Structure formats: C-alpha cells, structure tokens
Amino acid sequence: MKYLIEHADIYTPTGIIHNGKILISGHTIQRILTDSDPIPLDNLESYTVINAKRSCVIPGFIDLHSHGGGGADVTDASSDSIETFINFHLNHGTTGLMLTTMSGVPIKELSYHVEQLGKAMDTHESVVGVHLEGPYLNPEYAGMLPPEKLRIPNIKELEQLVDASYxxxxxxxxxxxxxxxxxxxxxxxxxxxxxxxxxxxADYELVMKAITLGASHVTHIFNAMEPLHHRYPGALGAALMDDRLSVQLICDGIHLHPLIVKMVVRLKSCFNVCLVTDAMRAAGMPDGEYMLGNFEKVHYHNGIVKDEKGNLASTGMTMLDAFRNILSFGDVSLSEAIHMTSTTPARVLGLQDYIGAIKEGLDADILIIDDELQIKSVFLKGKKLL
Structure with a gap:
C-alpha cells in the first residue's frame, strides 16, 4: 500500500515542517516534502491520500518496559494473550514494544515465558525484543516482585534464558x-x-565500575532504588549525573512527583530519558482486582495499581498517557517529548537507523495526532492500522 499524508505538521529530527507532506511506499518513509515542494511522482493515483490538516505526524512510541495490557500479560504465556497485550499497546501508538518479564516465578517457568515471548517477535512487527527484568535483583529492593523468587547472577542460567528466547x-x-x-x-x-x-x-563507586564494564541504562529511575543521600550518592546519584547512563522514567505523576520528573529531564536531557509504562494487565481495563503476573492480586483504581499492602505495583498506563503527561507537567516541548517516547529509546536499542524518527528511509512507524493529543491514525511498517 502507498500513502500520501498531506497538510500535516511533521516533526522530523531537524525541525518541524508545517503543512508538509509524507510519501509512504512499502514499509518505509519514501519522501518528506514541504508545502511548496512538488510531488515527484507520475503515478500519484496509486497513492491513498490522507488529509492531516490540524494534525501532527510523529514517530510511533517505543516502550522499553511493559509487562502487559488489555487484560493480558507476559505470564499468561499463550500466543492469544501475548497478541492481546501487543495489540492493546499498538492501538495506543506503541509501534516498538519490549516484552518485559516478571521475575516472580520459578526459573523453569520463566524460561517457558521467555520462549513464548521470543516467538512473538516472528509474528508481530511491533515487538523489538525481550527485556528480562531480573531475576538477578536485590531482594531488599524487590518492589512488586516476590523477594524469595529473586536469584544470584548465574551466567550459564542467563545463557539458557537467552537461548530459550531465540x-x-x-x-x-x-x-x-x-x-x-x-x-x-x-x-x-x-x-x-x-x-x-x-x-x-549499590553505592556510587560500584556503579562507576559497572559502567566501565558495560552498564549503560537504568530501569525506572528512583523506583526500587536506594534514595539519594547528600553524603552517599549511590546508584541514583550516578544515574542522574553520569551521561553514560540513559534512564527509564515512569511518567504517571504517581511513581514520581511532577517536580522530580522535571528534575530528571533537566539533569539528563531528553536525549538520555526514555519514558516507559511499566504496565501490567489492568492497563485499559475497568477498575477492579487483577493478578499481577500469576503471583499476586492487586487493586486497580483511577489509573493506580496497588498491592494488598497499599504499595504501588506496576501501572495501568499507555505510552500515549506518558506522552501527554510529560507535556502536561514535564516542562518540555513536543519535540523533546518525541525524543523521550521514540528517538531516545530507538538509540538505546541501537535501532536508530530503522525506527524512532520521521526520516526518509526509516520504517514508516508513524502516528497522526490531533491538537488535543488524540491518535487519529497508526502506521506500522507502512501499514495503516487505525
């Protein structure tokens, strides 16, 4: 299928093209044109024309950390449930999804989950990989995960999980x-x-050593981490101040106070912050009780997920929610928000030559959003889904 999107404000890495045009052919962005540029085609009649007046064209969202949504999650480990989870986020603009494990299960069961998630990458073009959140995590900072199920690092075991994931x-x-x-x-x-x-x-000095060995990213900054202390900066101080570390940020206004969100963005810049959902199966569902993975009952109410003790446990948000929130209270421009929801995550994954920006030659993973930040259209690899 071929498309001509016209009369749109197009957000590219080099600036905004007002009232511009985009040609999509196959799975890629073929051309990006200004209002005055002639359309260099002899077969324009073969293109479906989309009028995007009073709308913006931005890259599809990329979520590095999501456990579920639409009533399904990674622990269901069935192709139908995984498809439900993937399509829920795709319909909310996430064209690049990292399927993220939950480490509250025995290692044999985790291996099976990883196998099913790996298979999904062959059949779902929006899946960009598997994110193992653990099981090699400090039980004292387990967060929503059962501490007794967390494990000491074992490279042979990790190799087996990687092999299981294809x-x-x-x-x-x-x-x-x-x-x-x-x-x-x-x-x-x-x-x-x-x-x-x-x-x-971890203390600051240990994190510095970890960076020299290859650590390059921090999962949901501030959450499930030792708090910042003025004499002991720790992992949090390193994450905030060392530009060799990019960071994930849960931007729901609950996990982090809006002022902390602003602080992180100011210190790290939009080039080192990746907004994530950390979503679970309740995302997009009515208020009620849901299973967190297959190991704990949680309560979902007014967009907040809490366990039986009242602790925060994952989220019920989408990347569209995160995008809107960072624009609402993050003190950033729309271009900066795009970096944090698309361009920076693509770079972190090493996929910047394929996805994460509106640029000629890249995959046509595109959203058309109106001036109220509602999604009007979703394109995945040049296919119009909405």
Whole structure:
C-alpha cells in the first residue's frame, strides 16, 4: 500500500515542517516534502491520500518496559494473550514494544515465558525484543516482585534464558551489588545485551565500575532504588549525573512527583530519558482486582495499581498517557517529548537507523495526532492500522 499524508505538521529530527507532506511506499518513509515542494511522482493515483490538516505526524512510541495490557500479560504465556497485550499497546501508538518479564516465578517457568515471548517477535512487527527484568535483583529492593523468587547472577542460567528466547533478549535489568553481577554485565556487553541497573542499593563507586564494564541504562529511575543521600550518592546519584547512563522514567505523576520528573529531564536531557509504562494487565481495563503476573492480586483504581499492602505495583498506563503527561507537567516541548517516547529509546536499542524518527528511509512507524493529543491514525511498517 502507498500513502500520501498531506497538510500535516511533521516533526522530523531537524525541525518541524508545517503543512508538509509524507510519501509512504512499502514499509518505509519514501519522501518528506514541504508545502511548496512538488510531488515527484507520475503515478500519484496509486497513492491513498490522507488529509492531516490540524494534525501532527510523529514517530510511533517505543516502550522499553511493559509487562502487559488489555487484560493480558507476559505470564499468561499463550500466543492469544501475548497478541492481546501487543495489540492493546499498538492501538495506543506503541509501534516498538519490549516484552518485559516478571521475575516472580520459578526459573523453569520463566524460561517457558521467555520462549513464548521470543516467538512473538516472528509474528508481530511491533515487538523489538525481550527485556528480562531480573531475576538477578536485590531482594531488599524487590518492589512488586516476590523477594524469595529473586536469584544470584548465574551466567550459564542467563545463557539458557537467552537461548530459550531465540536470541531476542535485548535488555537485562540486574542489581550490580549482587555476587557475580559485574561479570554478568561484562557478559551482556560482549553479547550485545543492554545491561540496565535497577532494584538496587549499590553505592556510587560500584556503579562507576559497572559502567566501565558495560552498564549503560537504568530501569525506572528512583523506583526500587536506594534514595539519594547528600553524603552517599549511590546508584541514583550516578544515574542522574553520569551521561553514560540513559534512564527509564515512569511518567504517571504517581511513581514520581511532577517536580522530580522535571528534575530528571533537566539533569539528563531528553536525549538520555526514555519514558516507559511499566504496565501490567489492568492497563485499559475497568477498575477492579487483577493478578499481577500469576503471583499476586492487586487493586486497580483511577489509573493506580496497588498491592494488598497499599504499595504501588506496576501501572495501568499507555505510552500515549506518558506522552501527554510529560507535556502536561514535564516542562518540555513536543519535540523533546518525541525524543523521550521514540528517538531516545530507538538509540538505546541501537535501532536508530530503522525506527524512532520521521526520516526518509526509516520504517514508516508513524502516528497522526490531533491538537488535543488524540491518535487519529497508526502506521506500522507502512501499514495503516487505525
């Protein structure tokens, strides 16, 4: 299918083209034209024309951290449930999704989950990989995860999980203070897996060492981490101040106060912040009780997910929610928001030559949004889905 999108404000890496035009052919962005540029085609009649007046064209969202949505999650481990989860987020603008494990299950069960998630990458073009959140995490900073199910780093075990995923594991979140974690970070660096630090009480000096061995990312900054102390900066101080670390940020106004969101963006810039959902199965569902993975009952009410003790447990948000929120209280421009929801996550994944921006030659993963930040159209690899 071929499309001509016209009369749109197009957000490109080099600036905004007002009242511009985009030609989509096959799975790629063929041309980006200004209002005055002639359309260089002899067969324009073969293109479906979309009038995007009073709308913006932006790249599809990329979520590095999502466990579920639409009533399904990764622990369901069935192709139908995984498809429900993927399509829910796709319909809310996420054209690049990292399927993120939950480490509250035995290792054999986790291996089976990873296998099913890896298979999904063959059949769903929006899936960009598998993110292992653990199981090599510090039990003292377990957050929503059952601490007794977390494990000491074991490289042979990790290799088995990667093999089970059909080599689709792109990111591993681990606690660097655990015995064997530094060796695991080095292993990840050698095998092209992003080593992300999270659920951690590590000190600043240890994090510096982890960075030299290849750690490059921080999972949901501030959450499940030792708080910042003026004499002991710790992992949080390193995450905020070292530009070798990009960070995930849950921008729901609940996990982080809006002022903290502004602070993180000011310190890290939009070039080192990735907005994530950390969503679970309740995303997009009515208020009520839901299972967090297959190990705990949680309560979802007014967009907030809490466990039986009242602790925050994942989220019920989409990347569209995160995009709107950062524009509402993050003190950023729309272009900066695009970096945090698309361009920076693509770079973190090493996929910037394929996705994450409106640029000629890149995949046509495109959203058309109106001036009220409602999605009018979703394109995935040049196919119009909405």
């Amino acid at each position: 080599d689709t594991v792109r990111m591993l979140t681990l606690s660097p203070e655990l015995e064997g974690a530094l060796e695991m970070i080095q292993f990840c660096n050698e095998y092209g897996i992003i080593a992300a630090l999270g659920h951690t009480g």
